[in-house]
Amino acid sequence: MGVVVAFEKGEGSGAGLELLMELVAGDMERVNEAILAHAQSHVEIIPELTAHLVNSGGKRLRPMMTIAAAQLGGYSGDAHIKFATAVEFMHTATLLHDDVVDESDLRRGRQAARLIWGNQASVLVGDYLLGQAFKMMVETKNLEALAILANAAAVIAEGEVLQLAVSHDTSTTEDAYLQVIGAKTAALFAAAAEVGAVVAARPKDEQAALESYGRNLGVAFQLVDDALDYSGKQALLGKSVGDDFREGKITLPVVLAYRRGSEQEREFWKRTLESNGQNDDDLETAVALVDKHNAIHDTIERARHYGAIARDAMAIFPSSPHKSALLDAIEFCISRAH
Amino acid sequence: MGVVVAFEKGEGSGAGLELLMELVAGDMERVNEAILAHAQSHVEIIPELTAHLVNSGGKRLRPMMTIAAAQLGGYSGDAHIKFATAVEFMHTATLLHDDVVDESDLRRGRQAARLIWGNQASVLVGDYLLGQAFKMMVETKNLEALAILANAAAVIAEGEVLQLAVSHDTSTTEDAYLQVIGAKTAALFAAAAEVGAVVAARPKDEQAALESYGRNLGVAFQLVDDALDYSGKQALLGKSVGDDFREGKITLPVVLAYRRGSEQEREFWKRTLESNGQNDDDLETAVALVDKHNAIHDTIERARHYGAIARDAMAIFPSSPHKSALLDAIEFCISRAH
Secondary structure, three states: OOOOOOOOOOOOOOOOOHHHHHHHHHHHHHHHHHHHHHOOOOOOHHHHHHHHHHOOOOOOHHHHHHHHHHHHOOOOOOHHHHHHHHHHHHHHHHHHHHOOOOHHHHHHOOOOHHHHHOHHHHHHHHHHHHHHHHHHHHHOOOHHHHHHHHHHHHHHHHHHHHHHHHOOOOOOOHHHHHHHHHHHHHHHHHHHHHHHHHHOOOOHHHHHHHHHHHHHHHHHHHHHHHHHOOOHHHHHOOOOOOHHHHOOOOOHHHHHHHHHOOHHHHHHHHHHHHOOOOOOOHHHHHHHHHHHOOHHHHHHHHHHHHHHHHHHHHHHOOOOHHHHHHHHHHHHHHHOOO | OOOOOOOOOOOOOOOOOHHHHHHHHHHHHHHHHHHHHHOOOOOOHHHHHHHHHHOOOOOOHHHHHHHHHHHHOOOOOOHHHHHHHHHHHHHHHHHHHHOOOOHHHHHHOOOOHHHHHOHHHHHHHHHHHHHHHHHHHHHOOOHHHHHHHHHHHHHHHHHHHHHHHHOOOOOOOHHHHHHHHHHHHHHHHHHHHHHHHHHOOOOHHHHHHHHHHHHHHHHHHHHHHHHHOOOHHHHHOOOOOOHHHHOOOOOHHHHHHHHHOOHHHHHHHHHHHHOOOOOOOHHHHHHHHHHHOOHHHHHHHHHHHHHHHHHHHHHHOOOOHHHHHHHHHHHHHHHOOO
16 A cells, blocks of 8 residues: 655655754744743643653644744744744644543544543643643733634534544545535634735735645645544554554545445445444455455545645745645655655 | 531622622523533534533523623623633533543443543534634734633643542642642632733722632532532432542542541541442442531531632722622522532
8 A cells, every 4th residue: 555656746855754843943942942831830741741651752733834834935934933823822722622522432542642641631731721822822811813723723623523523434425525624724724824924914815825835735644644543654654553553533535435336345335434343354454345345445546636736836936945845745745655 | 417507697699699690690500501602513413512511500690790890891892792702612611521431430420521522522523612712802802812721721721630630639738729629620710710810901909809709609509519428418400429539539528527526437438438349338438427417417518718818809999889799699509518
């Protein structure tokens, strides 16, 4: 699975995330300090649980978007640090709240924070981080940027609820799936990039370009994530394969394999994803069916489509290291898959 | 249990909540409309679950504080409607997130939203309501009021985590307990009343007076709530008695009964609250011990103390129907107990 197709190249350094990381390194150091400072509390669970998540080796792609967009706009103040930190806190809160499972799911548990500290602590520390995020954003006094992220918070939660509603439903269409990931993933990427331009007081067309860049990058990112969950590449990265399958999540690889499959194959998907009746060898069958119908390849093709839109959205900016770095990030997100 | 002690009367109509409800009725109608409007979503679970909570017959005391404080300040704009609605959404989100239980608690479940829609829906719809609350508040463009409620959101969550940390700990002191309820309950009452004065652009001393009124009313309210959970009066109100006991929550009636009790009695509290080993007749014993040590009576005495502070905080305002109504609310909160 996972195919190597040359990415449609244009500008960009071809250096993966390296250029981006180099450009934002100084500001990201300040973001890291702000994360630690705002996760402080005399209530010990709060810094403990936050440290568990913050040190879990995430790439911090979302706050990097905010920093890079602000730098691209020539911003030299402090507000982008607060917004980038708030974006990371909003993302972390989402992870914590996502991990809270229904009673029926208890035995499938992953090694998530909730398994160490419990469901309630995960929920409440998530709420604390959301509260801190809003406090930091209000401190900037930038109402326009605040409105963008407050709106994103509502859209993300709505997307998560929608995902819950279509969960286990094999008749989910590609459009419905795109609606879910547009809200639960792409909305935060879009807002993260857009607020960078807003704090830099850049004109509307640049704000819109970065919003579009972030949104389409976010869709591509989630598509590739969903493809990796059925891919052997994931195992090489030290991550587990099949989490989505075990949780009955309907992602694009399944949507495609289900629609392209025989009646017998559809029965397999219904049994394993709708009725929660999975056997030990079902994951292997699922991976084989996804592979048989070329669903990983085509999911990544779809990701490439959104990556191309993100790239074109950036075309209004003149060449610069920051523009190159942001274009590289698109390629990085997609090339994780091969 | 529950004793009738004449409330130290001063100003106030003596009409319970009636005067307050009459004064705010018009604006509360607009708050109700805003609640319904902002709980709309094409994702059906969101309006369904919100309606379940919103129609559950709560008194909406918190948004009434915001409306009454704004009216007291002569405010005639729209921002108080948005803030009052946001306050109610923040409260509702807290209720939803409170209901999420740890694995170990699953068998003690109450008929909460999570039992109908599941833990995840409760968490995510709570997040949605929080997002909507922030959106509405940002729309007012009142940064000062926004900062107050953003700060309250973080403090409330911190208080909830603290409560989790001291849960099941019979050695909790009265001070530690007051710290918990100061954060988890009183902070929202304080912010709800304060923002009313802030949107009305009243001077700092009036803002501080309403903050103090709300904070102390909130403490009194929670103390009485905690007393009622061990009181026969609660059964008369159609609410269940002993929820806190079954959940191993350490509230003031228990703090007092534990400290005043014999070694044998303390062993009882440790077994039932710390080890989760409760028998069918333990609640009866707990109620009897609380009664024996006069802990309901004294919890309400403590509430009366905070009620008196709330009353004095309001002394800087000249007589008016709104002032009377807010003073009545103190008496109402305390007199629920007898």
